Amino acid sequence: MFFLRSLAEQVRRLEKKVERERLVLATLPELSLQIVEFAREHGRVTMMDAIKLTGASRNTLKQHFRDLTERNHLELHGSGRGVWYRLK
Structure with a gap:
């Protein structure tokens, strides 16, 4: 019974x-x-991944990446051309 109650609680959470x-x-x-x-499907996403995926401009995507990191959806790693993002 303990195991089943614990499992049910985990399902609710x-x-x-x-x-x-x-x-x-x-x-x-x-x-x-x-x-x-x-990012969820591949574990990480780069600017080039996003450009290929969406066809949007680099400047548009920069704004979306900035917004997603500020909202704590993505976490920035690296710098310059080596920047990549993963889910937080």
């Missing part, structure tokens, strides 16, 4: 977490959602 993430991600623009999904 996970459902709450998924619902919170769904609400947060619903407020993001489509381009930002594509970037976050790519």
